[in-house]
Amino acid sequence: xxxxxxxRRAAGEGAGAWLAAGSVALSLLLLGSLLxxxxxxxxxxxxxxxxxxxxxxxxxxxxxxxxxxxxxxxxEGRERLYFTGNRDRDGDVWEWLPVARIAAQTYPxxxxxxxxxxxxxxxxxxxxxxxxxxxxxxxxxxxAPGDTAWARLAARLAALERLREAxxxxxxxxxxxxxxxxxxxxxxxxxxxxxxxxxxxxxxxRAAMDETTLVLESVDxxxxxxxxxxxxxxxxxxxxxxxxxxxxxxxxxxxxxxEGPRAANSAGGVWPAIFGTVLMVLxxxxxxxxxxxLAAFYLNEVAHQGRLTRLVRIAVRNLAGxxxxxxxxxxxxxxxxxxxxxxxxxxxxxxxxxxxxxxxGLLWASLTLALLTLPVVIVATEEGLARIPAHQREGAxxxxxxxxxxLSRVVLPMAVPAMxxxxxxxxxxxxxxxxxxxxxxxxxxxPQIPVDGDFPFLxxxxxxxxxxxxxxxxxxxxxxxxxxxxxxxxxxxxLVLVILVLNLTAIFLRxxxxxxxxxxxxx
Amino acid sequence: xxxxxxxxxxRPTVKATVSRPSRGPVIDFSPEASCFDIEGLSLAxxxxxxxxxxxxxxxxxxxxxxxGPSGCGKxxxxxxxxxxxxxxxxVSHAGRIRLEGQDIHAPEVAVDDLRRRVxxxxxxxxxxxMSIYDNVAFGLRLRGVLTRRRRDDxxxxxxxxxxxxxxxxxxxxxxxxxxxxxxxxxxxxARTLAVEPEVLLLDEPASALDPISTLKIEDLIxxxxxxxxxxxxxxxxxxxxxxxxxxxxxxxxxxxxYAPTDTLFxxxxxxxxxxxxxxRMA
Ligand SMILES: Nc1ncnc2c1ncn2[C@@H]1O[C@H](COP(=O)(O)OP(=O)(O)O)[C@@H](O)[C@H]1O
Ligand SMILES: [Mg+2]
Numbered sequence: 001x002x003x004x005x006x007x008r009r010a011a012g013e014g015a016g017a018w019l020a021a022g023s024v025a026l027s028l029l030l031l032g033s034l035l036x037x038x039x040x041x042x043x044x045x046x047x048x049x050x051x052x053x054x055x056x057x058x059x060x061x062x063x064x065x066x067x068x069x070x071x072x073x074x075x076e077g078r079e080r081l082y083f084t085g086n087r088d089r090d091g092d093v094w095e096w097l098p099v100a101r102i103a104a105q106t107y108p109x110x111x112x113x114x115x116x117x118x119x120x121x122x123x124x125x126x127x128x129x130x131x132x133x134x135x136x137x138x139x140x141x142x143x144a145p146g147d148t149a150w151a152r153l154a155a156r157l158a159a160l161e162r163l164r165e166a167x168x169x170x171x172x173x174x175x176x177x178x179x180x181x182x183x184x185x186x187x188x189x190x191x192x193x194x195x196x197x198x199x200x201x202x203x204x205x206r207a208a209m210d211e212t213t214l215v216l217e218s219v220d221x222x223x224x225x226x227x228x229x230x231x232x233x234x235x236x237x238x239x240x241x242x243x244x245x246x247x248x249x250x251x252x253x254x255x256x257x258x259e260g261p262r263a264a265n266s267a268g269g270v271w272p273a274i275f276g277t278v279l280m281v282l283x284x285x286x287x288x289x290x291x292x293x294l295a296a297f298y299l300n301e302v303a304h305q306g307r308l309t310r311l312v313r314i315a316v317r318n319l320a321g322x323x324x325x326x327x328x329x330x331x332x333x334x335x336x337x338x339x340x341x342x343x344x345x346x347x348x349x350x351x352x353x354x355x356x357x358x359x360x361g362l363l364w365a366s367l368t369l370a371l372l373t374l375p376v377v378i379v380a381t382e383e384g385l386a387r388i389p390a391h392q393r394e395g396a397x398x399x400x401x402x403x404x405x406x407l408s409r410v411v412l413p414m415a416v417p418a419m420x421x422x423x424x425x426x427x428x429x430x431x432x433x434x435x436x437x438x439x440x441x442x443x444x445x446x447p448q449i450p451v452d453g454d455f456p457f458l459x460x461x462x463x464x465x466x467x468x469x470x471x472x473x474x475x476x477x478x479x480x481x482x483x484x485x486x487x488x489x490x491x492x493x494x495l496v497l498v499i500l501v502l503n504l505t506a507i508f509l510r511x512x513x514x515x516x517x518x519x520x521x522x523x
Numbered sequence: 524x525x526x527x528x529x530x531x532x533x534r535p536t537v538k539a540t541v542s543r544p545s546r547g548p549v550i551d552f553s554p555e556a557s558c559f560d561i562e563g564l565s566l567a568x569x570x571x572x573x574x575x576x577x578x579x580x581x582x583x584x585x586x587x588x589x590x591g592p593s594g595c596g597k598x599x600x601x602x603x604x605x606x607x608x609x610x611x612x613x614v615s616h617a618g619r620i621r622l623e624g625q626d627i628h629a630p631e632v633a634v635d636d637l638r639r640r641v642x643x644x645x646x647x648x649x650x651x652x653m654s655i656y657d658n659v660a661f662g663l664r665l666r667g668v669l670t671r672r673r674r675d676d677x678x679x680x681x682x683x684x685x686x687x688x689x690x691x692x693x694x695x696x697x698x699x700x701x702x703x704x705x706x707x708x709x710x711x712x713a714r715t716l717a718v719e720p721e722v723l724l725l726d727e728p729a730s731a732l733d734p735i736s737t738l739k740i741e742d743l744i745x746x747x748x749x750x751x752x753x754x755x756x757x758x759x760x761x762x763x764x765x766x767x768x769x770x771x772x773x774x775x776x777x778x779x780x781y782a783p784t785d786t787l788f789x790x791x792x793x794x795x796x797x798x799x800x801x802x803r804m805a
Contacts, residue, residue, distance in 0.1 A: 304612075389647075389649070391645050391646075391647050391649040392649050392651065394607060394643075394645065394649075395645065395649040395650075395651065395711070396651070396661070397607065397610070397638060398605060398607065398638055398642060398643040398645075398715070399638065399639070399642070399661060399662040399665065399714065399715065399718060400635045400636065400638045400639030400662060400665055400666070400718060401635065401661075401662075401665055402635050405665055409651075409661070410651050413652060413653075414652055
């Protein structure tokens with residue numbers, strides 16, 4: 001036995017190897033379960049859940065879907081949590097029910113789920129689609145069979161979507177240029193007239209959108225009217241085929257990715273946050289790379305390699321360990337109040353006391369994170385520079401290159417992979433950073449993304465949304481944290497994916513640079 | 524090691540100026556016939572001396588070999604000839620080096636000009652991470668040879684001179700690092716030739732190469748000597764015997780014996796030299 005053991009150790013399969021392999025396996029397992037949890041809890045939210053019609057032992061009826069089930073304290077039974085929607089009618093969207101009290105549970109196909117701009121989800125029956133609130137005698141139409149009402153609702157929703165697009169196009173392509181013309185020349189009467197006409201058309205469209213009203217009925221028989229403009233989406237989950245559910249799931253996911261948040265960040269999408277995160281990280285990379293690379297070149301190639309340089313090097317390495325909130329405070333004090341305040345005094349005096357650059361914004365956040373990641377880039381680039389063999393430099397010098405030519409034509413190109421490694425590490429660190437951003441420019445709600453068609457197109461002074469902060473905000477500061485929870489998971493998953501994509505882009509870039517000289521790894 | 528004792532009458536050709544002094548281990552050339560004229564060169568890395576009072580003249584358009592045990596200062600001497608030591612602040616030197624009569628440390632000598640005139644090939648092939656073409660054109664671009672036609676011509680000429688053209692003419696745009704070690708070393712020589720140096724310093728150029736590549740490099744050295752002065756550092760006695768016209772034997776930073784190659788190898792004057800050569804030859 002001991003001989004076998006000895007042979008194994010000789011073959012490099014000792015306890016150390018097992019321990020190392022075990023650690024790797026454990027890390028992978030943790031990572032895998034983290035992503036699985038995020039994916040299941042987050043992405044599952046968009047799957048159209050079947051709506052149960054529950055009848056209690058006392059005859060009361062309610063509709064909703066099961067969220068979870070727990071054993072009742074101090075008794076045999078269990079208790080189920082239903083999501084029942086209809087906040088405007090019930091005041092609450094949750095309902096705990098003891099399982100023992102449920103007399104029957106069915107899944108009638110005619111139950112509709114509406115997502116509304118205000119009041120959130122409606123669960124119940126669609127009674128009728130009304131042409132307009134002023135139309136007299138709408139009561140008589142309530143006899144219309146459910147299916148036709150559903151068909152009309154679908155048609156109306158599509159029409160509504162077209163109206164919305166028409167209005168947005170009008171605003172983007174006609175009204176905004178006119179407003180800009182007027183700002184430049186307030187006397188331009190032609191523009192003023194055109195603007196008035198366009199505004200009237202918009203008002204007209206809006207009125208057309210306001211026309212339709214739905215008559216809804218909750219499963220316990222209460223009826224009410226709902227303006228269609230408020231409705232964002234309508235489904236009948238119980239009537240959907242699996243394929244239909246999949247389509248609905250995809251559509252829900254797409255809306256999550258492409259729309260702005262609603263209901264104090266507890267519903268709706270995260271598009272502005274995705275955009276803000278990516279833009280800020282890109283800006284940060286653009287800022288940190290030249291500074292970091294120049295600093296590394298100075299430390300490694302220019303500075304006298306004495307005690308002072310060594311000291312600076314140690315200081316830089318230690319900067320990497322400073323807590324990020326400290327950078328946030330620094331950014332607030334120096335960038336926002338110091339530089340931003342001065343900029344406002346000099347260039348934006350007419351807008352004071354409301355600050356332009358003297359408040360948190362995209363530029364200051366990117367700069368703060370650039371500062372935060374500077375040590376990473378410096379250290380990585382310096383390591384890359386140190387790895388470049390002396391004979392490469394001497395080869396260039398021996399051909400009559402000056403120091404500057406040697407650095408720029410031989411050393412710099414050879415250091416590019418190391419620089420990109422630094423940027424990869426910087427992106428990985430910066431993209432997940434939330435704490436400093438809270439001080440220097442992230443916003444709870446900034447539905448207007450910082451890039452648009454208005455000069456100067458990229459608005460560095462604007463506040464922006466960030467996925468990491470969005471997770472924090474919707475998890476702790478919404479008015480219905482329970483309802484926001486799935487979105488928190490989905491947003492967290494998205495944050496991980498965005499960082500992954502950003503990193504993969506940089507890694508791909510580095511790979512591309514490396515393969516240009518295929519034999520680099522041989523050297 | 525006594526330059527004063529050696530007659531210095533200037534004669535027109537190199538061969539004719541080889542004078543054999545009656546005593547002493549060192550031959551000498553007239554200043555007119557020599558390319559490098561090194562006088563009393565001492566060099567130290569910090570406190571440790573690497574060269575001590577070295578005096579010798581290197582004849583123009585010949586191959587001169589420096590031999591000697593490892594660490595005797597051959598590379599140090601070679602690097603002093605194109606001032607590569609300038610980069611290292613710990614290096615101090617005394618004495619004088621003249622290139623074609625001019626002191627290379629004179630203030631009016633620009634170091635990058637000097638290095639262009641005195642090309643150097645190192646032990647490890649060091650092509651830059653660029654295409655083969657760009658490697659050869661590197662020095663040309665530095666010198667401002669910017670017309671495409673002219674550059675193409677010089678690149679072809681240099682690669683032909685380095686006996687590499689036929690192997691690479693169809694892959695000039697490929698990475699230089701895709702070449703074999705021997706090809707890389709010839710590429711480095713081509714790169715150096717492209718800036719048309721007067722002197723080519725070769726620091727054990729073949730020691731990292733296989734025998735066939737080594738022979739190619741040796742052929743190349745022989746073919747170049749009519750056009751420029753070559754100084755070869757080598758550990759390989761056969762190589763020194765095969766390609767060089769004159770050989771200098773160094774030991775512990777001092778010049779021990781300097782003679783025409785066949786004399787030094789067949790009939791060394793000093794027992795030290797003989798011991799070293801026979802030891803290495805065996
Ligand atoms: N960069 C350096 N710093 C300090 N000492 C050096 C350096 N390069 C060489 N030396 C020393 O100088 C002496 C001569 O070295 P070198 O010229 O490389 O010898 P060779 O090329 O003949 O083998 C050796 O003792 C070596 O240790
Ligand atoms: Mg050496």
